[in-house]
Amino acid sequence: MISINAAVIDLKRLELLADGDTPIHALDARAKVLVTFVFIISVVSCSRYELARLIPFFIFPAVIIALANLPTLFLAGKITLVCSFVVIVGFFNPFFDHTELYQIGHITVTGGWISLISLFIRSLLTVGATFILIGTTGFTAVCQALERLGIPQLFTTQLLFLHRYIFVLADETGRASRARELRSCGKKGLGVVSFSSLVGHLLLRTWQQAARIHTAMLARGFAGHFHARRQPSFGMVELCYLLSWSSLFIALRLFDISETIGKVVTGIFP
Amino acid sequence: MSHHIVEVIHLRHIYPDGTIAIKDVSFRITHGESVAIIGANGAGKSTLLQHLNGCLEATSGQIRIGDMPLTKATLPDIRRTVGMVFQNPDDQLFMPTVFDDVAFGPLNLGLVGADVEKRVTEALIQVGADHLRAKPPYHLSGGEKKRVAIATVLAMTPDILVLDEPTNGLDPYARRQIMSLLQEFHHTKIFTTHDLDMVLELCQRTIILHEGEIRADGPTGEIFRNDDLLTACRLEKPLAMQGCPLCSREADTTKP
Ligand SMILES: Nc1ncnc2c1ncn2[C@@H]1O[C@H](COP(=O)(O)OP(=O)(O)OP(=O)(O)O)[C@@H](O)[C@H]1O
Numbered sequence: 001m002i003s004i005n006a007a008v009i010d011l012k013r014l015e016l017l018a019d020g021d022t023p024i025h026a027l028d029a030r031a032k033v034l035v036t037f038v039f040i041i042s043v044v045s046c047s048r049y050e051l052a053r054l055i056p057f058f059i060f061p062a063v064i065i066a067l068a069n070l071p072t073l074f075l076a077g078k079i080t081l082v083c084s085f086v087v088i089v090g091f092f093n094p095f096f097d098h099t100e101l102y103q104i105g106h107i108t109v110t111g112g113w114i115s116l117i118s119l120f121i122r123s124l125l126t127v128g129a130t131f132i133l134i135g136t137t138g139f140t141a142v143c144q145a146l147e148r149l150g151i152p153q154l155f156t157t158q159l160l161f162l163h164r165y166i167f168v169l170a171d172e173t174g175r176a177s178r179a180r181e182l183r184s185c186g187k188k189g190l191g192v193v194s195f196s197s198l199v200g201h202l203l204l205r206t207w208q209q210a211a212r213i214h215t216a217m218l219a220r221g222f223a224g225h226f227h228a229r230r231q232p233s234f235g236m237v238e239l240c241y242l243l244s245w246s247s248l249f250i251a252l253r254l255f256d257i258s259e260t261i262g263k264v265v266t267g268i269f270p
Numbered sequence: 271m272s273h274h275i276v277e278v279i280h281l282r283h284i285y286p287d288g289t290i291a292i293k294d295v296s297f298r299i300t301h302g303e304s305v306a307i308i309g310a311n312g313a314g315k316s317t318l319l320q321h322l323n324g325c326l327e328a329t330s331g332q333i334r335i336g337d338m339p340l341t342k343a344t345l346p347d348i349r350r351t352v353g354m355v356f357q358n359p360d361d362q363l364f365m366p367t368v369f370d371d372v373a374f375g376p377l378n379l380g381l382v383g384a385d386v387e388k389r390v391t392e393a394l395i396q397v398g399a400d401h402l403r404a405k406p407p408y409h410l411s412g413g414e415k416k417r418v419a420i421a422t423v424l425a426m427t428p429d430i431l432v433l434d435e436p437t438n439g440l441d442p443y444a445r446r447q448i449m450s451l452l453q454e455f456h457h458t459k460i461f462t463t464h465d466l467d468m469v470l471e472l473c474q475r476t477i478i479l480h481e482g483e484i485r486a487d488g489p490t491g492e493i494f495r496n497d498d499l500l501t502a503c504r505l506e507k508p509l510a511m512q513g514c515p516l517c518s519r520e521a522d523t524t525k526p
């Protein structure tokens with residue numbers, strides 16, 4: 001349970017990164033949201049047997065992490081963690097999909113394995129892009145940008161509350177399980193019985209806590225709109241940022257750059 | 271100014287589980303008054319305070335702030351007027367950093383840019399927490415959280431300040447700091463506390479709440495001289511009014 005707590009503290013740390021003041025942080029959130037959106041669409045729409053075409057997409061996270069001064073190791077750790085969950089979903093691909101794709105020596109590479117690897121790479125890219133978006137923008141600003149882009153306020157507010165609720169839930173879980181651990185004197189608690197009552201208790205407590213926080217927000221003039229600290233302004237810089245990245249992603253999606261480079265290289269050195 | 275009047279008329283609150291937390295409470299607090307609400311644990315102090323800005327809905331009875339009765343329609347205005355510090359700072363802090371948290375109110379009031387920055391800095395300096403501005407609230411100590419929670423409300427420059435145990439858990443220096451801050455706040459202020467010496471120093475008027483009812487309401491000095499009343503309500507004299515057993519100092523009866 002301690003580890004749940006640690007994971008959440010890490011999530012919060014991700015959000016703290018958004019306080020930086022690099023040029024990337026200073027960009028209007030809408031530009032960053034749109035770029036991330038185009039990026040994710042381009043990556044996800046690649047076919048499931050695609051590998052080579054995906055690799056060049058890593059340029060986006062690499063450049064942004066460098067420009068925005070994000071802690072690479074920390075991010076990489078979080079991203080891999082989340083992606084390993086995603087891969088569990090695709091774990092059975094190799095058992096079901098026996099399409100033969102390549103032959104390397106005696107080993108036949110089936111479509112199942114390729115699609116598993118492709119799934120992993122695609123999740124690395126999309127999860128990475130999302131984390132980078134939050135790390136350079138902050139969740140509140142992302143929601144605000146979504147609202148300004150025309151997503152209904154009902155939806156964005158829900159999203160924000162969900163995000164807050166995760167923290168509340170994790171805090172309460174940490175506290176309750178510590179209390180249980182301390183009082184079970186090194187035994188495994190009282191087993192399933194005390195665990196299930198703990199869970200029921202937790203739901204009620206988090207519900208109340210969330211309600212109290214909501215009250216506190218209302219008490220401070222919250223009227224359904226979230227205001228990010230940075231004044232949004234979509235200028236020339238944002239437009240260039242949006243257009244250049246988007247066209248790059250679409251180009252990477254449409255043309256297989258690795259193959260082209262490969263051909264050029266083999267053309268030069270026959 | 272009639273703006274800063276707080277009036278509670280036959281307030282009754284029953285929690286959904288049937289607990290009668292407030293039986294029948296009425297009082298009127300006028301502009302500039304500083305009033306302490308004291309009483310035993312579970313007397314209903316927090317419940318009462320949470321009605322003053324509509325965090326809880328009365329089972330029956332009415333609240334009036336200034337000339338406005340508290341209703342759904344007047345709620346936003348009333349919440350701008352009445353600044354409320356909750357007993358548990360964890361209920362109050364929810365943004366990723368201290369700065370964001372204190373800025374939340376001013377941003378909702380429509381302030382932008384440098385104005386927000388200024389308000390936040392002032393509020394944080396007032397509670398002596400400016401060095402914490404970049405920290406996430408969940409990494410603060412209990413007393414630091416409390417101070418930041420007070421700053422979140424100060425940043426909204428309310429006309430009426432309502433605080434639930436403002437000095438609970440603070441170190442002596444911070445307690446002094448909050449006390450002098452309250453002393454400088456010249457509008458109406460209402461707070462609950464178990465710190466009876468603070469009541470003696472800050473409030474001319476004290477209300478004793480006992481089992482959901484007002485047991486006494488009057489000048490602080492008078493109330494603290496009534497031993498029977500205090501005992502009946504699980505309270506005791508402030509230390510400043512008790513003789514000192516170590517140096518055999520006489521009790522200070524010159525206090526208000
Ligand atoms: N959400 C709730 N549901 C049911 N009963 C409640 C709830 N909150 C408080 N109570 C009950 O209402 C009564 C008054 O509680 P309240 O929190 O107002 O006390 P208090 O005077 O603030 O005490 P303390 O000095 O301990 O803070 C208590 O008996 C308490 O058990």
Ligand SMILES: [Mg+2]
Nearest residue numbers: 315316357434
């Ligand atoms: Mg209380």
